[in-house]
Amino acid sequence: MKRIGLLTSGGDAPGMNAAIRAVVRTAIYYGIEVFGIERGYAGLIDDTMTQMEMRSVSDIVQRGGTKLRTARCLEMLTEEGQRQAVATLEKHGIEGLVVIGGDGSFRGAKSLTEGFGIPTIGIPGTIDNDLEYTDYTLGFDTAVNTCLDIINKLRDTMTSHERISVVEVMGRHCGDIALYAGITSGAEIIVVPEIAYNMDDIISRINRSRANGKRSNIIVIAEGVMTADAFAKQLQEMTSYSVRATTIGHIQRGGSPTMADRMLAAQFGNKAVHLLKDGIGNRVVGIHKNEIIDMDIIEAVSMKKKFNYELYETLQMISM
Numbered sequence: 001m002k003r004i005g006l007l008t009s010g011g012d013a014p015g016m017n018a019a020i021r022a023v024v025r026t027a028i029y030y031g032i033e034v035f036g037i038e039r040g041y042a043g044l045i046d047d048t049m050t051q052m053e054m055r056s057v058s059d060i061v062q063r064g065g066t067k068l069r070t071a072r073c074l075e076m077l078t079e080e081g082q083r084q085a086v087a088t089l090e091k092h093g094i095e096g097l098v099v100i101g102g103d104g105s106f107r108g109a110k111s112l113t114e115g116f117g118i119p120t121i122g123i124p125g126t127i128d129n130d131l132e133y134t135d136y137t138l139g140f141d142t143a144v145n146t147c148l149d150i151i152n153k154l155r156d157t158m159t160s161h162e163r164i165s166v167v168e169v170m171g172r173h174c175g176d177i178a179l180y181a182g183i184t185s186g187a188e189i190i191v192v193p194e195i196a197y198n199m200d201d202i203i204s205r206i207n208r209s210r211a212n213g214k215r216s217n218i219i220v221i222a223e224g225v226m227t228a229d230a231f232a233k234q235l236q237e238m239t240s241y242s243v244r245a246t247t248i249g250h251i252q253r254g255g256s257p258t259m260a261d262r263m264l265a266a267q268f269g270n271k272a273v274h275l276l277k278d279g280i281g282n283r284v285v286g287i288h289k290n291e292i293i294d295m296d297i298i299e300a301v302s303m304k305k306k307f308n309y310e311l312y313e314t315l316q317m318i319s320m
């Protein structure tokens, strides 16, 4: 393979820049040219791309966001959009494509692979950690650490005022950000889409913790359940504690990637280029049991994300 394309698609995630760097530098190491496509599939359809050099990716390993910019592209769901994307690739002699993004972005890659035989490699880049085939997605660790920093601050003020804090985190339909931020911040309760909540049980748990000497409570709620405001309102109506709501929002999507995310980015990017170089396409890369893996893209996107009930039980036992 002599020339490959690279794009970031869907919601950005910390570590995308580090992955771009790893792809570009590995490809150049092997004498493969890389074309950086701007604004995800939209840039592929509109033919907005430039060749990337060693120095195009200097000084980005530590930066959040994505240098290539990103977009959610509805046109890519249509056959016409896909044909246009393929025409752009053919026009530039691009023989393989690396796509950094989440579930939706992988479906775009799958359509290019299935419908048109373009070899694609997916790198999982999303804060949501909602892909079953990989233990972690790029950006998840940084997003959870950002949430932790905010929850630590909330704990200070909530304890001073003996309040309950309801903190909303992202994750779309997946509760992983809430689960991991909850367990590592010492939150007493998490509310996730995977488990139905019962407000009476939540209030009993809070009462027990207060009887045991706790002066504040943190409830981390995943956006896939409801907003922090709506949940706090319900809770406030049923209790005499003082309740406050905080929505972390897009702050958790920005910021310098953690060591864990930079390491994943380096390994995922490197692996993606190795696969294309060896003539292997139609795969996604990931990490499982601390090993970098690759898997058929169609199989990967058809796997249903499982919730980690064991971690949930752990939180129930240790956060009181």
Ligand code: F6P
Residues within 6 Å of the ligand: 011, 102, 126, 127, 128, 170, 171, 172, 223, 253
């Ligand atoms: O998929 C990443 C994510 O941040 C989700 O957690 C969230 O639901 C969504 O993107 C927000 O999307 P947007 O930035 O388009 O509002």
